[in-house]
Amino acid sequence: MLGYLVALLILGGIYALLTISLDLQYGHTGLVNFGLVGFFAVGAYGSALVALAGYPIAVGFAVGICSAALLALPIGGLALRLRDDYFAIVTLGFSEVVRLVIVNEEWLTKGGLGLPGVPRPFAQLGVGGAEAAYLALVVACNVIVVLVIRRVVGSPFGRLLQAIRDNETTVVSLGKSPPGAKVRALVIGAAIAGLAGALYAHYITFVVPDQFLPIVTFYVWMAMILGGVGRLSGSLAGAAVLVLLLEGTRFVRDLVPSVLAVEMASIRLILIGLLLIVFVIYRPYGVFGSPSRQ
């Protein structure tokens, strides 16, 4: 039982990082990023490939994070020139192109076969110890990221981001530079998503392109909206709800055995869709968020 809960906490922590990443980009800066999973994938593959080549896992993590961040630069360039909905579509396309490249550049990524045997850290601690240590790693990453984001959001740069989100023309007239700020927000967010990807790859120990479909991006959007846009505690809460949703439906079946697993999968997706719709209509700021951030 404990092992199962630890696994859920680890995955929840990874989703939390993704939610925080998206929240920085959308919640604080107003960038409608529908391609989050692309940065997630780059972080996962970057770290996995480096570690499988024999380098220390820490190096792998660094490469994963930096690759994701670098990839955000051209996307940031696009963000400057495009309105919300077009940016959303283009980023969606971007994440699919990333997946296409991963599938087809087999000399590097083994394509659809995936990369098995991604090394796990803490192997010397035995099975139970390694899991606990990994959880500690994930929690530590979350803590660090939360602290960093808090500082970013509270800084002048952070206030600039919110001003951009709320009224960009005013910002320009005040002589500030939105473009640079937007790109920086995107890059920082991408780095966090890359970190989440690296943590994911080394936990599941197997990366395959099918894990990086657009649905993951929309899971995170749902988590962010549910938990509360523009608020860190909201991101954490949203990620928790997401994992609960993904796993909870399993136990509903134990209570109502006549419902088949096939139906459960459909019901789960219906729930996610409905939650998205309902929260967008009635509680766009989520459970913890608020319309005005002071």
Next chain:
Amino acid sequence: MDRSRRQIIKQGAGLALVASLPSAVTRALAQGGETLRIGALNPVTGAGSPYGGGMQKAIILAASEINALGGVGGRKIEIFAEDSETSPEAGVRAAKKLIEVNKVQALLGTWSSGVAAAVMPLTDAAGIVHSTNAGASNITSSKGLMFRYSGLSVRVGEALGRFAAKRGHTRLATMAFNNPSGREITGGAKAAWEKLGHQLVGEVIYEPNRPSYRSEVQKILAANPDAIVMGAYLPDFISILRETRQAGSNVKFYTPAWTVNQSLIDAVGPKATEGVYVHDYVAALDSAAFKSFVDRFRKATGIDATENYYACCAYDMMVVVGLAAEAAAGKGALQDSMRTVANPPGDVVYDFAQGQKLLKEGRKINYEGASGPIDFDQMGNVKPLFKLSEIKDGKVTMIGKVFEDY
């Protein structure tokens, strides 16, 4: 049309019966008595969904039949069924739940190579048997806990390549769905073809879910092949076959069993399916175990097992584990008895009842299952016996050649 309507109605009625099976089985645990806890982790949703539901029901059916006989050595079987969603992450979460919460003693029925690869470290760490249908050759257990009930995709491809050679073709091309299964099949065909001293005239890899494969077909036909080996699935094969025939080509196709069923023949028409050769597993269609299973499965679930080879494998997975547990009977680990009950030499048995009876008499048995002879080699792979069928006049007819030398 009538047939499928009846099938759907029967399926609905059968579903109600089988839907109640899990609870019936789980509530069969004797209070204070130990049960044999088995995890069924199958692709009920996702890419494997055409097979996963049937696989899960087959495992449940086998367990309920064994329990009706009194269980394994007096212990009832308790099935914990989960959906892998044909996704490694979902598979890992489900496996964690099965291993950590339900404490299963064996995990049966993973299908996708991705799920099997991600779950194998977990089952290895827990020291439990992992019975799978995944075809990728890089799926192995470091502790001898993996048992693969279907052929490696590479072997399927090799068989297809060799069939094409035996039938006198000289210009072979391959078309592969861009995923491990498709690629390994055509990879195997290519290797077999080259070992016989020939070269492929064309190779195309195509993406899933395209609205049309016309350009891909055009490219392969431009190389003027007389035969094409397919590493495909049903929907894309229908599309490709149709395009090929509409382009006026009578090129022969050599394709795996799961790409051919009545839906194919209905969808493209009997004229187009002339010249399609289907590779299949031999015992599947000949053995008494298969025929009996198909009947019982249809009665219980309304599903036609001849269209779901993996369900037959899943059924065998449960029976073999049951027999192995019976044979081990507290004397050793489950995995050590797997070959004892499934491999020759021994008295051939076709079902659990027979096997249990003979085991109790102290005899060595050799289970021949619904999906094949089920003889595991060193690596845990079965040695599949293949055969070739041909679609003629809209019917799949066995040509009857069997190749054993793999």
Next chain:
Amino acid sequence: MNTWSFYANLALNGLVEGLLIGLAALALNLVFAVGRFPNAATGDFMTVGAYAGFGAHYLGGNIVVQSGAAMLAGAAVGLLSYFAVFRKLAGRPMVAALLASIGLGFVYRSVVSLFAGHDPRFFPMGTVSAINIGGVRIRDTDVWLAGIALLCMAVALAVLHLTPVGRQMRAVADNAVLAQASGIRSRRVMFALWAMAGMITGVAGLMLGIRTAVSPELGWGMLLPAFAAAVVGGVGSPAGAILGGVMLGIAQELSTPWLGFSYKIALSFVALAVMLLVRPQGLFGQKEAVR
């Protein structure tokens, strides 16, 4: 080997695929222009239409009945989406409607799979040899598809330019505030919009289902190419949508000898991005704020 007929066939393949994409883009475009947001549930509307058409086929209906069923289902789903969800988001930032449409897509897709299962269904099409004109092959289903696509385009254009409600739609597309001020009843305009867009997506879904297979994931794969076609053709231009789809389809297939079968898909994404940067109104659309 790479004779002119080889390329002509590729182009023809692209044309046919492009018409299909163009149909979806047409509906997307209409909603984009009048409703002012990209409807990410378009693909799933297509799926519903395909299943409705398959249901009609299953009950014995011919292609006309199937198309009727698909159109009815598409319109129903479009109207339901508007009245239940999008109407409540009027006046809110466009992202809200976009996100809600994502959620709606999930709901429709999974409701379909709940009732119809995940197994793909196939239309028994039989196989007819194609007409061969100097090496270029044309199949009867393609002629059908071209006809339906052009018909839909003609109907859309006719409605927009020849009917009162169509004129009102164009007014709302040009300037929603002004349209409201001049007394245009948005309820009626929106009803017509979503019914029309729904019908077109429904029939597009049926066409796609007939050519491939009817499954819950059917429409989702069309979404990105349809977006690309809508943007390339120009938001607000029905003819632009079809032409955008056709151009992208042809370019995609012609690029195959160089890009291969896997990367050709990326072409429409690249075209989308480039078009937005270089000429945001698309080829035939009106100039409007992309930034």
